[in-house]
Amino acid sequence: MRIINVIGLGYIGLPTALMLSANGNRVIGTDFNIDIINGLNNRNIDFKENGLEDLFQKAIDSGIIFTQSYVKADYYIIAVPTPYMKESKQIDSKHVEEAVRMVLNICEMGSVIIIESTISPGTIDRFIRPICSEFGTEVHLVHAPERIIPGNMIFELENNARTIGADTVEIGLRVKSIYESFCKSSIELTDVKTAEMSKVVENTYRDINIAFANELAKICRASGVDVYEIIRIANLHPRVNILQPGPGVGGHCISVDPWFLVGDFPELTNLISTARETNDSMPRYVYNRIVEIMKINNVFDFTKVGLYGLTYKEDVDDVRESPTLQFMDILSEKEKNSIAVYDPMVNVQLYRNQYNNFGEFLNEIELLVVMVGHNHIKVNSEMVKNKIIYDTRNILNHIQHKYTL
Ligand code: SAJ
Numbered sequence: 425m426r427i428i429n430v431i432g433l434g435y436i437g438l439p440t441a442l443m444l445s446a447n448g449n450r451v452i453g454t455d456f457n458i459d460i461i462n463g464l465n466n467r468n469i470d471f472k473e474n475g476l477e478d479l480f481q482k483a484i485d486s487g488i489i490f491t492q493s494y495v496k497a498d499y500y501i502i503a504v505p506t507p508y509m510k511e512s513k514q515i516d517s518k519h520v521e522e523a524v525r526m527v528l529n530i531c532e533m534g535s536v537i538i539i540e541s542t543i544s545p546g547t548i549d550r551f552i553r554p555i556c557s558e559f560g561t562e563v564h565l566v567h568a569p570e571r572i573i574p575g576n577m578i579f580e581l582e583n584n585a586r587t588i589g590a591d592t593v594e595i596g597l598r599v600k601s602i603y604e605s606f607c608k609s610s611i612e613l614t615d616v617k618t619a620e621m622s623k624v625v626e627n628t629y630r631d632i633n634i635a636f637a638n639e640l641a642k643i644c645r646a647s648g649v650d651v652y653e654i655i656r657i658a659n660l661h662p663r664v665n666i667l668q669p670g671p672g673v674g675g676h677c678i679s680v681d682p683w684f685l686v687g688d689f690p691e692l693t694n695l696i697s698t699a700r701e702t703n704d705s706m707p708r709y710v711y712n713r714i715v716e717i718m719k720i721n722n723v724f725d726f727t728k729v730g731l732y733g734l735t736y737k738e739d740v741d742d743v744r745e746s747p748t749l750q751f752m753d754i755l756s757e758k759e760k761n762s763i764a765v766y767d768p769m770v771n772v773q774l775y776r777n778q779y780n781n782f783g784e785f786l787n788e789i790e791l792l793v794v795m796v797g798h799n800h801i802k803v804n805s806e807m808v809k810n811k812i813i814y815d816t817r818n819i820l821n822h823i824q825h826k827y828t829l
Contacts, residue, residue, distance in 0.1 A: 437503030513687030544684035563593030569623035589619025635699035671748030733796025
């Protein structure tokens with residue numbers, strides 16, 4: 425049986441490791457964070473996903489091992505974060521580089537290193553191959569970008585088509601056979617750079633389309649028409665599919681990956697950088713709307729305003745790059761300490777005035793700002809109907825008098 429060492433047991437690496445283990449592969453999951461390893465060995469997963477617990481059990485039954493060490497294997501799958509540098513907007517591949525170095529310390533000649541982390545086009549050529557040459561170990565480098573969406577990861581792991589970029593067809597086919605152990609959809613073989621580019625392009629495409637929806641929201645407000653009605657009607661056209669406007673774009677993918685292209689091709693990415701800026705402008709736009717709505721309703725104090733939702737989107741517990749956190753960053757210290765926040769999915773205390781109880785949160789406020797459309801607020805919408813409501817996600821559909829984007 426082939427041995428696979430999955431490195432980085434976060435949102436992508438953990439489900440991937442579990443899925444591989446549950447489907448007939450010998451898997452060792454490695455993470456440098458001892459708390460994650462201890463947690464997993466005590467059967468604690470630090471995030472929620474439909475089907476993840478069942479999959480975890482199957483993987484345990486199949487003998488998955490979690491450890492802080494890198495382990496000799498036939499295949500290494502690297503799923504560590506790839507941030508970007510704030511100034512230059514270029515990828516910061518230090519975590520991937522470090523993981524590759526650690527693998528090279530222990531691996532045999534001819535091992536296959538598969539990078540799943542999103543990387544900008546050319547990263548493997550520019551940063552990873554030189555490290556391999558430095559070590560002198562002959563390995564095969566492959567890029568197999570992940571595509572699963574938080575909130576529906578397990579289903580998408582099995583059902584999304586995948587891309588595998590390899591230097592030779594032989595290696596591509598070997599890696600394809602690993603993913604075929606659980607992936608029911610098509611698996612495309614291509615070269616490394618094309619795989620790198622295709623992944624970044626997919627997320628950039630979505631970012632641009634969300635930016636279009638956000639720009640429409642601004643135009644519609646200025647011209648006094650309902651953006652949601654415009655989108656609904658326009659989407660009846662067979663070749664139009666406009667996404668939903670919102671308070672901003674968060675998460676570790678869509679709000680990050682387009683910057684890789686901007687960083688590498690600043691002269692060629694006008695549309696992409698404008699889309700990014702448009703989406704980044706939304707928290708400020710929401711702030712200005714809140715101030716306007718407060719004035720209209722004689723709400724004079726931020727202590728009477730409550731933000732519902734801290735996560736970057738509905739029904740997940742991930743707050744990375746979340747629009748609400750971006751929003752909190754533009755507030756003055758006084759406003760930040762005054763405004764009430766609540767999120768049923770988030771247990772950690774991020775802000776002073778953060779509530780753990782929905783009823784108590786509602787008791788404190790007059791203006792409720794819906795930043796995230798969790799299912800929780802939809803099923804509890806009766807509780808909010810006496811509040812002034814600013815629904816930035818337009819999810820409280822039956823409430824007659826509310827403000828929208
Ligand atoms: N959003 C909107 N309006 C929309 C859709 C999304 O404002 O109509 C916002 C969300 O609220 C959120 C952000 O955009 O703040 C991103 O959410 P998302 O659901 O669009 O995407 P992610 O970041 O959760 O996952 C994306 C997916 N990529 C694409 O759909 C092209 C996923 O398939 C990738 O695997 C993932 O990025 C990744 O890891 O790269």
